[in-house]
Each structure stands twice: as structure tokens, then as C-alpha cells.
Amino acid sequence: MAAKSFVIDTNVVLHDPEAILKFPGHNVVIPVNVLNELDSKKKSHDELGRNARGAIRLLDSLKSRGTGDLHRGVRIDNGSLIRIQLEMKTEMAHRFFSLTPDDRIILAAVYLRERGEDVVFVSKDFAARVKAEAMGLVTEDYRNFKAPIEQVFRSIRQITLPKAEIDTLFKDGQLTIELEDGSSFYPNEYCYLVGPERTSALGIYNAKSGKVESLLPRPKDIWGIQPLNIQQACAIDLLLREEIPLVTLVGPAGTGKTLVALACGLRKVFDEASYSRMFVSRPIMPFGKDIGFLPGSKEEKLYNWMQPIHDNLEFLCESGRSEPTDTLRWILESNKLEMEALTYIRGRTLPKVYIIIDEAQNLTPHELKTIISRAGANTKVVLTGDPTQIDNPYLDMESNGLTYIVSRFLTDALHGHIYLEKTERSQLAARAAEIL
Numbered sequence: 001m002a003a004k005s006f007v008i009d010t011n012v013v014l015h016d017p018e019a020i021l022k023f024p025g026h027n028v029v030i031p032v033n034v035l036n037e038l039d040s041k042k043k044s045h046d047e048l049g050r051n052a053r054g055a056i057r058l059l060d061s062l063k064s065r066g067t068g069d070l071h072r073g074v075r076i077d078n079g080s081l082i083r084i085q086l087e088m089k090t091e092m093a094h095r096f097f098s099l100t101p102d103d104r105i106i107l108a109a110v111y112l113r114e115r116g117e118d119v120v121f122v123s124k125d126f127a128a129r130v131k132a133e134a135m136g137l138v139t140e141d142y143r144n145f146k147a148p149i150e151q152v153f154r155s156i157r158q159i160t161l162p163k164a165e166i167d168t169l170f171k172d173g174q175l176t177i178e179l180e181d182g183s184s185f186y187p188n189e190y191c192y193l194v195g196p197e198r199t200s201a202l203g204i205y206n207a208k209s210g211k212v213e214s215l216l217p218r219p220k221d222i223w224g225i226q227p228l229n230i231q232q233a234c235a236i237d238l239l240l241r242e243e244i245p246l247v248t249l250v251g252p253a254g255t256g257k258t259l260v261a262l263a264c265g266l267r268k269v270f271d272e273a274s275y276s277r278m279f280v281s282r283p284i285m286p287f288g289k290d291i292g293f294l295p296g297s298k299e300e301k302l303y304n305w306m307q308p309i310h311d312n313l314e315f316l317c318e319s320g321r322s323e324p325t326d327t328l329r330w331i332l333e334s335n336k337l338e339m340e341a342l343t344y345i346r347g348r349t350l351p352k353v354y355i356i357i358d359e360a361q362n363l364t365p366h367e368l369k370t371i372i373s374r375a376g377a378n379t380k381v382v383l384t385g386d387p388t389q390i391d392n393p394y395l396d397m398e399s400n401g402l403t404y405i406v407s408r409f410l411t412d413a414l415h416g417h418i419y420l421e422k423t424e425r426s427q428l429a430a431r432a433a434e435i436l
Helices: 010-015 030-041 045-058 089-093 101-114 124-135 161-174 230-240 257-271 298-305 306-320 324-332 367-373 403-408 426-436
Strands: 005-008 027-031 067-068 073-075 081-085 119-122 138-140 157-160 192-193 200-206 212-216 246-250 278-279 337-340 353-357 380-385 414-419
Touching: 005 101, 010 030, 027 030, 027 101, 030 045, 030 081, 030 101, 045 124, 045 161, 073 353, 081 101, 081 367, 089 101, 101 119, 101 124, 119 124, 119 353, 124 138, 124 306, 138 324, 161 192, 161 200, 192 230, 200 230, 230 246, 230 257, 246 257, 246 298, 246 403, 257 278, 257 353, 298 426, 353 367, 367 403
Parallel strands: 005 027, 005 119, 027 081, 119 138, 157 192, 246 380, 246 414, 278 337, 278 353, 353 380
Antiparallel strands: 067 073, 073 081, 192 200, 200 212
């Protein structure tokens, strides 16, 4: 197969600093304007700045990884040839109202195509891809971190069994089940067993024993809440299991993802002392038009972003407690609850901590890798989110970090996943999720 020339847009290397190494056997072309954009972002202290610096360092290290130079191309071990492209199709510049950085990158790709190269323009920017296609270029989204979305929305497996077998699960606490369709259970997969005479039971598949086991004995309520449906019951069971250190909860708005995660975290930290403290965070990603900089200290700025967490905590403290304000104040002043921006998690080690990352669908796979790798001994990480509601302009349902983590950990016994389908916030919220 003849080598193609993949022209890389800036947003690709800002998404994955090692993207230029992911095209084995082909030519990887980096227009000089990409370097200009990376240079303009390298001083930023956010994830984009770190990725820009990482991409520049990688380019600088190419000589030691292969042979050649960046002008004619550096050949590396995977067979790809990486080079910097200085020229662009200047004769076509008059077709643009103004030459944006994206326009210059596209014109560099057009220049190579007219030289006879088999060019593919790679960008995560949909508008840039449409513009490139209008110029006659073949375009692709960067798919190295893409994952099948069907795995995220996998429902709890429902199995029909004779009443005697379901009774065996209640009696012995475990049951061997052979699936009729020839498939197999995923580790820590939950199933809903139904039989005649309205017999039913919930179970979890234990990959070590190869059997479906009963759920953990559940307390009467967990900080005043009880599961309202089968999915919530399974989610609570998963959140309370200390032997499963990574949990992903996915579902539409109002399904209770954040609420049950916080309730179980409060129980494990404050009631059972299984973890030393709870760490809660969410991406600093505005919905709609941003209102600009917020005044005050770091804590005062962070409060606005963490308001949904405070709302859930207030609800939990009101449930079955005579003095909810005093309870909430006690929690916040206990030094066992830490609410922090994800910006400050890099470099930390968090042992024996119950970590909850809300709205995880707005994080890149690289950012979630950084977060999960912070987990120390006896730490549990809970990721919640809805891949259909993404505010990050360079992520979609298949390339966001939450979908990627579910896909990569699907067959790992350290991970458990629940998709919550039913909205329980209110009748109006449920109806909106259904028809809008």
C-alpha cells in the first residue's frame, strides 16, 4: 500500500501530543503554522498548554528517535516519515475572506496534493474539515482515542430463569449461569434475573469464581436516599464495593449519577471510615456563553463551579436529618471533604481516598488518564457523566475520556460500569429527556 501524507491540524496535537507517532508507515506532515499556534499556547498553564509543550518537545526529540531532518523528513521506527511543511498554495489565498491559521494549514495540504501526493487532512475541527472538503481534500477526524459508544449505553442484562434457580441465588448467594446466546459476562456485570410468579433477583458476575453472586446487603437508606429503580440499586452496590476501585456511571440528566455517588461516598468516608476523605471535582467547562473571570479567592471562584455538588450535598443533609444546615457545615469543616479544580491534581498521590469526578465526558482521554493515575493504595475512583452532553468543542460521543475509559476497562475486573436509563429528578425532567 502506497504511503499517504497525513497533514495534521493543530487541534489534533493539542488533543494528543503524541499524535504524530500514530500513523505508522505513512508520511506525517506538520504545516509550519501548526508550530506557530503551538508556540502561542505553550505558556498556558492549562491542559492545552501542557499538550503544546509536550508536542514541541516531541518534535525536538525526533532526531534522536530516527534518521534525517525535519525539512526532508525524519524516519522513525514505525516506518512513518515526519516532516515540517513550509510551503502552501498561495495562488488560492484570494478565495478566502481572510487567511486564518486553519486556512493556511489547509492551503499547505492543497499544495502537497497538487504535487501529486495522496493527501489526507486530519482535524478534530468539523468546520475545518468541511472547508477542506470544499477545497477537494480528503479529510478525517483523529480517531486514535475513538471508542464504540454502544458499550457506554449497555443496559443491565436481563435473563429469564426457572424459579428454582433464582431461589438458589437467594439461598446460596451465588449461581452458575450459561448464557443461551453463546456470549459471556463482562467482569462485574450486573444482571436482572426474572422468572415465573413474579420472581426476580439482581446479581453481579464475579469473574474470579465465574458465577453470578448476590448484591451486598444494603442498609435501610444511605444518607436518606433509597434506590428508585434497578439501575440505581446496582449503582449503589457497585459504589459500595471496595474491591472494585474504578466505577463509571453514565446516564441522562436527572438519573441520579452524582447524587448516589456522593451518598455512597459520604457513607464510606463518614459512616464506615473505609476511606480517609472524599475528593470531588468537575471540569471547569462553561455551559453556553461564559460570563468571564470571577472575582474573589480560589475558594470563592471554585464555589460557583461546584454549585451542583453543593446542591446535592444539601439534599442529602436534608434527607432524614433534623438540622441539615448543621450537618452540611460539619461535613464541610471536617477536612474529610475536598472540592478542588482538576487543574491542581497533577503530581499528587491520593491514597485511601474516595474520588468523584463529575461531568467526566468533558475531559479528554489523556486528562482522565492523569486523574486515574493519581489514585494511591486503597483509593476508589468514580466517574460520572453523559456523553450526549459535551461542552468541549473538540470532543464528541466517541472521543471523550469517559467513553474511552469505559471501552478500555470493559474486560478488566478492577472496573464496573452502570448505565442509568430512567430520569428520577421530576416528571418534567423525565419527559424532557424522553422527547427533546
